[in-house]
Amino acid sequence: MSEQPIRLRTLLRSRLGQWSLALFLGAVTLLSAIGLLATSGWFISAAALAGLATVAAYGFDYFRPAAIIRFFAIVRTAGRYAERLASHNAALALLKDLRTRLFARVAGQRRLIPAARSAIAMHRLVADIDLLDFFPLRFVAPWFWASVLTLLVLGWLALLDTSLALAALPGLLLAWLVVPMLGGRLAARLARRDAELAEQRREFLLDRLQLLTSLLLWQRWDDQQAAFLQQDDAWLQQRLRQQKLVSLTALGQQLGLALALLAVLWHGHALLQQGALSVPWLLAALLSVMGLAEALLPLAASFISLGFSQAARDRLNQLTAAETDLAGTATALPEQSLSLVLSGLSARMPGALNGPENVSIALQQGDVLLIEGPSGGGKSTLLQVLAGEPLAFSGERLINGQGFEHWDLRELIGYLPQQLDIFDMTLAQNLRLADPEATDEALWQVLDDVALADWVRGRKHGLNTTLGEFGAKVSGGQARRIALARLLLTRRPLLLLDEPFAGLDFDTRERVLASLLRRREQGIIVIVSHQQVAVPEARHLRIG
């Protein structure tokens, strides 16, 4: 998996064939639209000329122009359909690539267990990925088509008469390059500012909204609401400025096109006078320049789209810039029986007011350590340090006499954090995340260990019971035990369990504890629990 930051330039590279097809089809479609108009104009003018000289009318070959007109009409129709399919196909493929790639990147990061707001961060991540396809669809494609078509039309004018192309050139340059570029510099900046303001105002609103009742009570809601509406208005005005810029750019482009049209007419008159050009060809030339509007006007919004893509790219790169997983390097696993030694260990969660201070303890295989202490004292923090989470700490932590970095922690440590993840899949799928090869018997065994087997047997779908988003279809205590069962399936020797018994009644707690104790000889078990648990020969540690 590539660790490169996302670059807009490379977005088209992975599906170059599909994008090329879409770009080609789009150009052909636009060309047919112009061709249809120009040929029709030429045809009726030439027919009129021939008709006026009645003799010529019978010799006039109307089959070929009629066929060309029909050809352009069909190509334009079919081309538009095919282009839309091709470009959507390419965009969806890009979306798929990006999602897969970003998932691997974000999920592979070594980060602390995400905080409550992370749902919103995820939402933004998904939205940002969608913004990235603005770049090929709304920036690259319009520029490609506008450039190809402008050059083709200019070339065709030059074929008619070089001076005609020169006459049209200033206006076309304005509409094609000068005006869009001028607007573009401002547009990209506005689009980036847009994202900033939008984020600020979202934060502000969400913060206030969760305090709504209190703010009302404290008579502070009115001024907070006014403050939000002010921010909202600032953002709306900013949006309006963007839209205005796009409209102004389009206005400038149309004036450029008008200049080109007038120049073609003015100079065309001179050419007609010299007999260098005939009236039908002049009309065809004029209609081609007019038809360019369809290709040129989408450029007006292209830089806003570019700005949005750039802002999304920056946010995604920022999100994925964090240090990636280091744990993959060490592969050693302890060969003798396990020991864990902590000496003078202190740690803090980022921004926490307190945490474990100067903890020292030595544990051997077969030990069960119970960590106790008041809430907020840092028990969970200590467990995170033991789990090898990326948390700043001082002091020493050794497994079998070696530092953590020496070991392949992924095979060694089974950690049940307080905040756990149940996925929107079936129970069996959730459990098999720990061991894809696990047999049904093995699943039943661990379910029995966490006193859930009876409950599962009572469900209509048994192991295939779905658990719902966020494990919504099971209670908190059940979710905790499912997560524990999943962890037990990994058969890791060092188990770190944060509140494994929360939400369980006495009997269930005793059953789960008993099955945990059956495993004590296979390694070391560390348990943080508010409940009093009776473990024979347990070690105890008080934190906070």
Added chain:
Amino acid sequence: MAMSVKKIKSTEIDSRTASGWLTRLLAPQASLLNLALLFALAAAGLFVWQCWLLAQLFSGWLVAWQQGGLGEAQAQLLGSLLPWLALCLILRPLLQYGREQASQLASLRARGELRRTLLQRLAALGPARAQLGADAELGSRLLEQVEALDGYISRYRVQRQLVLLVPLLLVVCTALFSPLAAVLLLLTAPLVPVFMILLGKAAASASQRQFVALARMSGRFSDLLRGSWTLRHLGALPAAEAGVETAAEHYRAGTMRVLRMAFLSGAVLELFASLAIALVALYLGLGLLGILPWAKGEIPVPYLGALFILLLAPEFYAPLRQLGADYHAKAEAEGAMTELLPLLNQQVWAHPGREPVRLSAAPRIDCHQLAIEGRLAPLDLRVQPAERVVLQGASGSGKSSLLEALLGFVPWQGELLINGRSLLDLSRPDWLRHVGYLAQQVPILHGSIADNLRLAAPTATDAELIAVLEQVALWPLIRQLPKGLETELGERGLGLSGGQLSRLALARLLLRDTPVWLLDEPTAHLDADTAELIHALLERLSQGRTLLLVSHDLQGLDWADRVVTLGQSEQRLEAADV
């Protein structure tokens, strides 16, 4: 699953009300939108004139060319027509610009107004907003769904009218020169409404199906991403990556199937647009040659009229094509309004009281046959001044609703008296000045500890802050911090444990020093030990106040004067918990 089924059903029932709301929302912006329409129509008129001017010019040239060359007359013709042409070419984009500005301004105002309305609704609902969804979700709706109306207001709304008016104008102009060409255009015109409906149906069903598929894919994506820590810990990342890829591929294939159909209607429209030009051109061209089968040797439409019609023809279908491109904006807006409907249609009750309230000591609270429709069965309860009452009851028995009624946020039947005066007569802001309220989630803003305390009491001095922090036993901890009171709290009080947050909330209650405290399960999220500590604190701090405390757990609450259990006879909403 059950949730989404319900959602779809309500969409069908409410779609008319959604457009009703849209109409009501846009009524104040009618003049701006009409102005936009006027600009667009003027631009269409200018287009016709521009075509007429060009036709005249080329017709003049053609005749002169035929007669052997351009002379002085043609130079004069060019000289007389070119200024007017320039005027058309400059005015049309200006009018287009004016149209965009007017409709965008209308959209901006309508969106701002809607957001203000929604905020006021939320404020009027107070704590009752919880039944409409979590705050984060409501906030997202307020921001995003309102934004989703933009395309509809600033583009679709005016285009919908143009799509009828502009083709009509062009047909009339065409008929002046060639009734048959007008008939050619008109023959396809009855298809316009048919296509609008077909297009609409296709786009709506396509976007709806796509939406469901997208939601499913995004759901899988964020579900796995949210749990990435666990996946990594379990060594299940490669499998999850494969899962994400499969879901995305599934979405791509499914969407392409839908789009193949959806784009067809667009393609048919394109075909008509092309045909309109091609047919008219062939008819006019062959006519000019005098070789039409039914009019041999005649020229039915002379060059001037023929060129004029040919120049008009491309615009005939252009408004409809534009409408097709903007159609998704309509679907998006209706979807967004449907999402907002629950909030917009929520009956909001305005507390009517006006009388001032001045309490010097803890008041007596009386409930006589107090009932809240569907939420609280009739209740008789007398809470003496400074009495401390714990409320219990099954979920759905109306504990929280009783507190909401006491805060003046929901209407009730029966009587609710404060020191013998009906709460309905009292001014709510005045009454709330005397009430301290705390729910499960401790309200914390981004900012320092001092900022958060001063939210409740803007004028409190540092000494006062320290005094209340002392009372809740937080000061010894905060004093040790390098920044003390100015320590920044993270998101939702990150850095403070649950117990510490509860203490901070109590400190804030103390700072306001109100004679009434209404506490709604303030310790539900805490572990038993910590809850007991907080309960002990409450014992000390709530003395001398009239206290109603909702709690499911009586541990450490033995100091309460009374425990009242609600809704013993009534069992409601129990099913919701199964």
